[in-house]
Amino acid sequence: MAIEAYSGDGWLLTKLEQLINWGRKRSPWPLPYGTACCGIEMMAALASGYDMARFGAERPSFSPRQADVLIEAGTITKKMVPILKRIYDQMAEPKWVIAMGACACSGGVFRTYSTLQGIDKVIPVDVYVPGCPPRPEGLLYALLKLIEKIEKDHPLHKKAVLLKGELQHGTQR
Amino acid sequence: MALKDSVSRLLQNDLIALEESAGCIFAEVPKDKIVSCLSSLRDELGFNFLSDIVGVDNSALYEAKAKKAKKKKDKEGEENETPEPERPALPRFEVIYLLLNPDTNERLQVRIRVPEDDLKVQSITSLWKGANWPERECFDMFGIRFEGHPYLRRLLMWDEFPAHPLRKDYPLEGMGEERHLIYEPEGEGHWT
Amino acid sequence: MGPVKQRIASEDYVTINVGPSHPAMHGTLRAIAYVSGETVLGTDLEIGYLHRGVEKLGENLTYHQFIPITDRLNYCSAIANNVAYEMAVEKLMGVEVPVKAQLIRIIMTELSRIADHIVLVGILGVDLGAFTPFFYLFIQREEIYEIFEWYNGARLTNTFGRIGGVESDLPEDFETRWHELKKGLEKAIDETDKLLTHNRIWMDRTIGVTPISAEDALSWGFTGPCLRACGVKRDLRKDEPYSLYSQFDFDVPTGKHGDVFDRYMIRMIEMQESMKIIDQAFDLYKQLGPNEPLMAKVPKIIKPPEGEVYHAIESPNGELGFYIKSDGTDKPYRIKIRPPCYMIFQAFDELIQGEMISDLIACLSSLNIIAGELDR
Numbered sequence: 001m002a003i004e005a006y007s008g009d010g011w012l013l014t015k016l017e018q019l020i021n022w023g024r025k026r027s028p029w030p031l032p033y034g035t036a037c038c039g040i041e042m043m044a045a046l047a048s049g050y051d052m053a054r055f056g057a058e059r060p061s062f063s064p065r066q067a068d069v070l071i072e073a074g075t076i077t078k079k080m081v082p083i084l085k086r087i088y089d090q091m092a093e094p095k096w097v098i099a100m101g102a103c104a105c106s107g108g109v110f111r112t113y114s115t116l117q118g119i120d121k122v123i124p125v126d127v128y129v130p131g132c133p134p135r136p137e138g139l140l141y142a143l144l145k146l147i148e149k150i151e152k153d154h155p156l157h158k159k160a161v162l163l164k165g166e167l168q169h170g171t172q173r
Numbered sequence: 174m175a176l177k178d179s180v181s182r183l184l185q186n187d188l189i190a191l192e193e194s195a196g197c198i199f200a201e202v203p204k205d206k207i208v209s210c211l212s213s214l215r216d217e218l219g220f221n222f223l224s225d226i227v228g229v230d231n232s233a234l235y236e237a238k239a240k241k242a243k244k245k246k247d248k249e250g251e252e253n254e255t256p257e258p259e260r261p262a263l264p265r266f267e268v269i270y271l272l273l274n275p276d277t278n279e280r281l282q283v284r285i286r287v288p289e290d291d292l293k294v295q296s297i298t299s300l301w302k303g304a305n306w307p308e309r310e311c312f313d314m315f316g317i318r319f320e321g322h323p324y325l326r327r328l329l330m331w332d333e334f335p336a337h338p339l340r341k342d343y344p345l346e347g348m349g350e351e352r353h354l355i356y357e358p359e360g361e362g363h364w365t
Numbered sequence: 366m367g368p369v370k371q372r373i374a375s376e377d378y379v380t381i382n383v384g385p386s387h388p389a390m391h392g393t394l395r396a397i398a399y400v401s402g403e404t405v406l407g408t409d410l411e412i413g414y415l416h417r418g419v420e421k422l423g424e425n426l427t428y429h430q431f432i433p434i435t436d437r438l439n440y441c442s443a444i445a446n447n448v449a450y451e452m453a454v455e456k457l458m459g460v461e462v463p464v465k466a467q468l469i470r471i472i473m474t475e476l477s478r479i480a481d482h483i484v485l486v487g488i489l490g491v492d493l494g495a496f497t498p499f500f501y502l503f504i505q506r507e508e509i510y511e512i513f514e515w516y517n518g519a520r521l522t523n524t525f526g527r528i529g530g531v532e533s534d535l536p537e538d539f540e541t542r543w544h545e546l547k548k549g550l551e552k553a554i555d556e557t558d559k560l561l562t563h564n565r566i567w568m569d570r571t572i573g574v575t576p577i578s579a580e581d582a583l584s585w586g587f588t589g590p591c592l593r594a595c596g597v598k599r600d601l602r603k604d605e606p607y608s609l610y611s612q613f614d615f616d617v618p619t620g621k622h623g624d625v626f627d628r629y630m631i632r633m634i635e636m637q638e639s640m641k642i643i644d645q646a647f648d649l650y651k652q653l654g655p656n657e658p659l660m661a662k663v664p665k666i667i668k669p670p671e672g673e674v675y676h677a678i679e680s681p682n683g684e685l686g687f688y689i690k691s692d693g694t695d696k697p698y699r700i701k702i703r704p705p706c707y708m709i710f711q712a713f714d715e716l717i718q719g720e721m722i723s724d725l726i727a728c729l730s731s732l733n734i735i736a737g738e739l740d741r
Contacts, residue, residue: 033386035393036415036737037440040484040521044510047503062388078352079331080393080414083385109434112418113338113347114330133521194672195457223586224677225703227688234692271675271688271703275583275597278604282675303586306711314420324368329413329740338421345418345425 017154024068024094025150026056028143031067033087036074038101038133045136055143064090069146070123071139075103076116088123096150098142099125102132176279183217184210199269199282207285208295211270215300220281223297224271226307228315232265233341264288266315270297287317296321314339369407369714373399378406383725385414392736396713396725403721408714416740423700428454428528428667431700436522438702438738442481444473444513444525445680446738452607453676453687454528455661457669465657466530467608468650473516473525475639475646479550480509481681481733482632486557489629489730493570498557505553508546515542528667530660540647547640554636562630571626575716575728582623585715586708589683590631591732595623601679613645625724625731668695682706682733704738 030052034042045052046060061067064087076084088097099119102108105128107117119125126149129142180200181188187210190201202210214220264286272281287294296319297304308319309328316337319325327334331352336343384395393414399406419438423431435450436443448470455462462470483506487499510520515536517523526532561567577587579595592599600617602610618634620627669691677686683705692698709732717725 037437037521039392040440044503044507048500049504049507074392075415075417077414077416078350079416080385081352083414087386109437110417110419110422112345112422113343113350114416114418135520195459195674197673197675199673222583224675224684224686225586225688225701225708227699227701229690229699234698237692269688271686275599275604280675282673301586302581302584302715303708303711306707327413329416331413338418343421345421 025147028069029061034073038073041133042073045139050136070097073100096126100129201284204285219274220272222273223301227269228311373406415736419741433524442477444477447525449678457674463658478681492730529663574625576624585712594620594627628731
């Protein structure tokens with residue numbers, strides 16, 4: 001609470017902000033949530049050859065409570081929506097989301113009765129990766145973009161947005 | 174065709190039609206005789222492997238055919254006034270059982286027709302255990318009820334889904350259904 | 366309340382929910398396991414979490430437009446799906462595909478079979494705690510994907526072939542590249558074999574786990590490696606030889622007990638058999654001139670005659686069949702896909718009864734359930 005009291009851009013906080021961001025950007029632990037074809041390419045990105053651990057995504061965290069980045073790889077059907085929402089809610093702040101593949105971004109080729117047309121309808125997305133499925137390099141690039149974003153973020157900013165209620169499908173508080 | 178002969182000899186009066194399409198043999202039997210027909214095919218002709226069960230909604234096909242026939246009639250009607258005899262309408266749905274004889278590698282497709290006002294078919298889960306999910310899927314997608322099925326519930330869509338999506342009158346992009354999470358009343362700790 | 370829960374209602378049990386998002390679940394399946402101590406009394410299965418409406422989509426697309434959708438059924442071996450669909454449409458139209466196109470199809474299908482089996486063996490290892498084979502094998506799988514990419518520009522979802530043939534010839538030094546790949550593959554399979562097959566822990570975890578008898582397997586509709594593991598010698602490439610498979614010399618391995626170990630061994634042997642087939646296919650391919658036709662004469666807009674067809678091929682998982690009903694227009698009237706693991710996964714409750722909770726994961730892995738083709 002003491003830090004929040006200094007929420008102006010004071011000297012102390014600017015430096016602290018950099019320190020926190022430096023820590024965060026070096027260890028974006030992913031929650032690999034592969035539902036369909038993109039999950040196979042995500043496996044390739046995690047395995048030898050592409051080795052996503054180089055960028056700090058060292059430990060695939062299958063428990064949402066220890067994860068920072070939700071990599072949503074694959075189609076989300078309407079039947080799956082409540083589960084995705086719950087997984088996102090279980091993740092602790094700060095959290096980010098990468099939507100991997102055309103299905104996660106926009107529904108892709110599956111414009112049908114049972115497919116959700118883009119996961120940004122239910123959870124906020126930070127980085128979109130196009131492709132059906134994207135190459136592993138695409139996912140690595142997305143992770144680098146996310147690191148860039150974390151670097152620019154204000155550590156308290158995200159929370160402030162949530163408190164104002166601007167984020168529509170955020171966590172329940 | 175030896176297979177055609179033996180099928181027609183076995184089913185005799187129960188056989189409504191026996192046709193061949195692109196090398197596949199389709200036998201049509203009455204809806205209420207399906208269990209006895211399939212069990213005699215299994216036990217006497219060796220068709221003891223069930224590949225799958227296919228449901229088809231023929232309503233759009235009949236509509237298109239009727240339209241075509243009407244157009245033709247209108248054209249011809251100017252010259253020729255004799256009306257064609259009206260044929261009785263075929264039932265809307267059909268269910269096709271894909272059978273296989275693993276010893277001789279012959280395949281046989283058995284078809285039944287299911288009218289819209291009587292969507293009840295006898296379940297064949299007593300003959301093949303593997304008929305369980307295909308029948309559930311057929312119920313989910315077309316609304317055909319299989320009597321005697323141990324657990325007839327939606328398979329692919331969620332339980333509260335209001336429609337049967339593979340029917341021809343259901344739009345491809347759906348009607349805006351959404352799934353909401355509900356807890357089981359007993360509080361078993363898992364979702365329905 | 367599921368039937369399993371009713372059956373065990375009188376017993377003392379704890380419910381464990383495995384899936385739909387679970388580290389050991391392949392994709393989006395859900396098994397509600399009822400356990401007493403460590404013993405599984407039964408499981409209620411819930412599928413459909415990846416139901417994308419493929420069959421309905423097929424009714425609204427033209428015949429050629431549906432080929433990319435078939436990629437996304439079994440995404441571990443997309444090419445086998447493409448070929449199965451194309452062959453079904455060709456059978457409906459009565460088209461004879463040129464020999465060269467058939468050979469290219471066989472080469473690519475067998476390559477994708479190897480890639481699929483690699484995924485299974487690697488993931489089965491990971492699920493049972495052996496991480497090293499995964500890395501050995503996945504390097505080779507990456508090579509296979511590079512070959513696919515070299516041929517048609519996509520790694521995973523290849524959209525291989527067209528109705529009536531294939532779109533392009535193999536690249537010039539494809540065969541040399543295959544021989545290089547073969548060396549690496551043989552080495553990786555050999556290493557995996559040494560690491561796993563006679564490993565004490567591996568044997569304890571797999572031998573005698575979740576066996577099924579041949580009669581039960583046939584009644585449930587098992588096909589492919591899972592059926593062969595029970596001792597039934599049934600392979601559509603031998604029994605209903607489609608394409609040019611009758612000209613090739615290869616063995617169909619069978620197991621005895623139908624347990625996890627047998628399913629694993631069948632896949633290991635089948636990878637080697639597939640390599641044999643590819644070698645023979647290249648021998649035939651070399652005899653053909655460079656100007657042999659790749660496409661049969663088909664119209665640009667595919668309009669098969671009115672009728673119905675069911676055609677099945679031996680995909681890496683088993684019998685993959687397509688039922689297509691045509692009403693004479695440029696769009697199929699009804700497409701029904703018969704995915705192999707759909708019928709296999711039904712039997713999961715029967716397989717797992719009375720086994721330990723840790724064997725649930727081993728069993729699931731060995732069945733190779735791909736959510737994409739399971740739910741369609």
